[in-house]
Amino acid sequence: MKFLNFKIPHSLSLLSPRRTCSFSSQKTQLNKHPLSRKTFFQSNTKDSLISHLCDQKRLREAVQLLSQIDQPPSASIYSNLIQLCVQHRALEEGKKVHAHTKASGFVPGVFICNRFLDMYVKCGSLRDAQKVFDEMPERDLCSWNTMISGYAKVGKLDEARNLFDEMPERDNFSWTAMISGYVHHSQPKEALNLYRMMLRHENSKSNKFTVTSALAASAAIPNLRMGKEIHGNIVRIGLDSDEVVWSALSDMYGKCGSIEQARHIFDKMVDKDVVSWTAMIDKYFEDGRREKGFDLFSEFMRSGIRPNDFTFAGVLNACADHAAEDLGKQVHGYMTRIGFDPFSFAASALVHMYSKCGSIEDAKRVFKGMPRPDLVSWTSLIAGYAQNGQPNEALKLFELLLKSGTQPDHITFVGVLSACTHAGLVDKGLEYFHSIKEKHGLKHTADHYACIIDLLARAGRFGEAEDIIDKMPMKPDKFLWASLLGGCRIHRNLELAKRAAEALFEIEPENPATYVTLANIYATAGMWGEVAKVRKAMDDKGVVKKPGLSWIEIKREKHEFLVGDKSHPKSHDIHNFLGELSKRMKEKGYVPDTNFVLHDVEEEQKEQNLSYHSEKLAVAFGIISTPPGTTIRHQPITSKESTQVLYLSYLCG
Template identity: 40%
Template sequence: MKNAAPNSFYSHQYFRRTADISATANQYAAKLQLCFQRGPPVYALAPAVHAHMIASGFIPRGHILNRLIDFYCKSSNFNYAKRLFDEIPQPDVVARTTLIAAYSASGKPKMAREIFDKTPLRIRDTVCYNSMITCYSHNNDGHAAIRLFNEMRQKGFRPDNFTYTSVLGALALVADHERHCQQLHCAVVKSGAASITSVVNALISLYVKCALSPFSSSSSLMASARELFDEMLEKDELSWTTIITGYVKNEDLDAAREVFDGMDEKLVVAWNAMISGYVQKGMVFAVFEMFRKMHSLGIKHDDFTYTNVLSACADAELFLHGKQVHAYILRTEAKPARDFMISVNNALITLYWKCGKIDQARSIFDSICTKDLISWNAILSAYVSAGRIHEARSIFDQMSEKNMLSWTVMISGLAQHGLGEEALKFFNKMKSSGLEPCDYAFSGAITSCAVLAALEQGRQLHAQLIRLGFDSSLSAGNALITMYSRCGVLDAARNVFLTMPCLDSVSWNAMIAAFGQHGHGAEALEHFEYMLEEQILPDRITFLTVLSACSHAGLVEEGQNYFNSMEKVYGITPGEDHYARLIDLLCRAGKLMEAKNVTQTMPFQPGAPIWEALLAGCRLHGDMDLGVYAAEQLFEMIPQHDGTYILLANMFASAGRWGEVAMVRKFMRDRGVKKEPGCSWLEVENKVHVFLVDDTVHPEVQAVYSYLKELVLKLRKLGYVPDTKYVLHDMESEQKEHALSTHSEKLAVVYGLLKLPRGATIRIFKNLRICGDCHNAIKFMSKAEAREIIVRDGKRFHHFKDGECSCGNYW
């Protein structure tokens, strides 16, 4: 808050003391002038001054009325200002310019233009043109601003300092090349404006903006900017901060710091610029150092300083530091000032939720008197990030104004919590509400397609993305890698990965996970090594994907080595999820005792994921005793989870111990645990077809059953023998074979064979893990029908071709 007024200004005392029923026009003018000098908060006093005028029967006209209108505009009482304006029979150019500026500030260039066009040419002046040019520039329409500048000169108006400064700002919006800078630089010199400080400042900021463009060399343009700065005859506050922020934006903090250190009187703005540079680079301790130095030098922190420091704490999840800063603010700032610090409160909401304190974030939110859109979006993100979707929805519904971010937060939040259909509904609603989705919104929608395995829809989104020019977006690219991979098109995922202009750890993690899920362990590990070569540091997720990849491909030793290197080489302490994957890795290789040892030597008590991995390993290798032990632990921890019962029953069934199988099933019944029914689906002609186990719902299911019957006879001739140990019920063997033939994945594959054109790959998705007999049968189908069949089950992908599966029967 610039020039914050003393507190007494918030009461009407100031006016009451000087109030005089016979105040003259000159006295009112003086009073308003005084308010104007005291800074922005005092604009809010317009109603008080106006009330006094009304009470004393004074009718404001001319200059005084204009100033009153200006004050109403600036204290966001715009509607009232407009009413006063409309009552003037023939408003002069000053009144009109005031309104143009107000429309400009509230992002309504069309309304501003309307006032401007209705202003007769004979009363127009340079200031009026300046306002309109600035309005275009503020609303990102550089070309319109430049057109108006040319028009103004054509009509004989002389540009002044303000004009040049504004127009340079507008030119910066459209210029992105070194050549532009040089041309404009020449034009400024020719116009004779090159000695005006504000014009040179604008020129410097033009060089800075062009330096940020990917088409030009940052260092040479910044060198030119610096030359302009060094040669300036009269530098003002803005000259210093423009060059400092220029360096900060171009990520040259050392150069910024050098200029900063050379300032005699360092302004708050300059401090804030430096701090924001350190925040963006994640240099938290440099941020704190600057914050403390300001304090010890007696330079007052303002709301920009606070928001910067708080966001540094939020990014680094330094909860205690953030809390201390919060306490410091409450101690230091006078109470009335707090209402003006909405940005600080918004930053506090973010601090608290990023540190996992959702309810504290909520109480900050509730304490804000006049919440803005950022407050609402911040609390929305808080609930979404915590998976509290219900509360998030209720916040979303309460919002009177929503912008792109509000929608995007909802879309990506729903997608990340597996609510793909809902997310896509929001994406479509957003479009129909007239908002153009940004690349983040797209990445949420694409993630939903990954969740739903909706390949066609995902492809369409990809096409739209390219049309809108978002194809170089990092977040959209990362989402596409995952989407194509999870829809079974590994090649497309790799193509996206290869054509992305830059990659971050998320991109690498997504690609490594894709190779891993498709059983390409070697490529996954190869990409991990490439990632290191590219100097991208692996994170917790990287190791989860690497360990999974090793597990899926049976690379036990490699996996163990990577696990051991986590802490030693990369300083990442393995969490429970990492241990669960290590155990999974060991179990699959039959090293059950080693896996059990890990559970005993781990630095924490084993939880459900650990026992689940162990139980799955015991089922695979028939270790009944250890399996039962693991299951008992799981019954204690998550008694309602159906997976435990199924794994245990499967384990007994494959050993032919039907008594125990029946017992497990009785347990399930007694405890009211329901098995999630098997369900498979595939896309045919852009429509999703779902098959349940023993399906009777799909309209064409009879044709599927009869073709399946035919097919099984054919497969038997090739050597297929139904493996009835995968049927959990104890029944006659013929019945068992029938039960096998109703599995949803078989139905879906057969539907694909019937409906998809010859040679087209069949892509099936299943909610649970694929059953052993189906796995075997589909191998035979791929040979008999000469088809590539890809099945994504609950854990991974199986590529069937020529009677073989990419998983090597190892899943």
């Protein structure tokens, strides 16, 4: 081996005055000249020392040692070094190695060039990769594919596609890189076009990689017909023995709305791994079938396969959505036992879960335990404070965020603006609103506009609100108009209420809430003729106000209530409690504020006959069925069809 090394650094002879001497005579020369011999010996040792350092993953030292030798080491040493740079995502060191090849006069072949391409791509410097690619005298399929995949992964799809179209021939790697690039960057249709093109024109046969990408595309559209077609292909070609293919297939059915089919495939899988389990569990959550999801989750826990951060994040988000803090706490405990990455999104999902459940102290504790909280955690906590009656804490936290050097994004500002709304800080809110664009260089989103209109309308500053609406660069959405309508109701602004309602009738004519609110505004103003007109319009259009339905969960059992509901077995106790409660409230001097009734006029009239609103019934039942001091959480369901439904959950302590 050492003898071989002797041959490679022929530039060694540069050190010796006799460059032209032959191999054997040089050896003799070396023997005769102690200095030359020492140099040779050192270089030789350094080569093997670099190899040794590479084996030990000591990248820094290896590169430092490399910089001390002027002549190129063997190609395999370069290769090892580059690979190590890739592993460490060490762009700086990688550049040093690259510079060394140039300085030492090493002429890299395609193989080493491809390594450099891969290194630059993985370290995130596509510019350097492109430069290497441009300078390559000779390229192979791998060179092209590495570039295409590099561009496709970061969403530079045009660049990727240009290379793809330009390359002389394509293989499965090229197709997969391109198709998955489209899938991951919201162009699933283009992905499927490409897949069809592959089937048509090229002789490339599908393999498990191309079909999984195509399945992901069908899932993202979603296109069940195409998904089924690919399923057929898979069976025909015999690719149905691969875990990932199965998983993608199950995912496709789930995303295309056939959750039963997804489960069917999931059940048939022999070697389910953490990804297939997690995906199936999340399917149930997305489908709103949380019991099923939680059941499958506990089944997974018993399977012996180790869950990962995706699993935890998925379940915790489901807990957050359902204010299921008891389960969230259990998951937290489990995570602590088996360990989780405090830098990962499982950690921020914890902050989110506790914030959403109203346990802001727990959220803060998790947040403080994070070595470097990410933006999602900051945002969750800020929004959590805003929602849980501590808007000033939310704003303080936001100022801390700015000091920490983390850049807020548009979602952070939704939390900030809603904090201002809750705190009634109108001018401060306006200041933040303007800073979004001016100080942070972000674009105002429809959400920001809805927030700021909500803020101004609640404060009765309708002139400014209208001014902003008229100047905004996009069409106001339904949330904005609904906020405005709500503000008009508080401040009895009939004119603007009409404008808001008309806009809402156009956007969502089928939503009864608009009619009800407008009728209420007219009723408050005593304009009964207008109330009747709104009612008639509702009837004419066939819009039906669904009765408000509320439910509360006591010990995992759901109890439902309609307005004026007397069918519950405990109905008598509930009504006694509520009667007692309003008696005591009146004694304390409480006067009901009719501006803030949550229900429509008809229901209000019912209430005068002691026909209680469903929320009141549910909360009352919760209070009398639980020990004193128990937290009762409420979670508005924001699905399209039932905006007035409340979800209340009693959590065992």
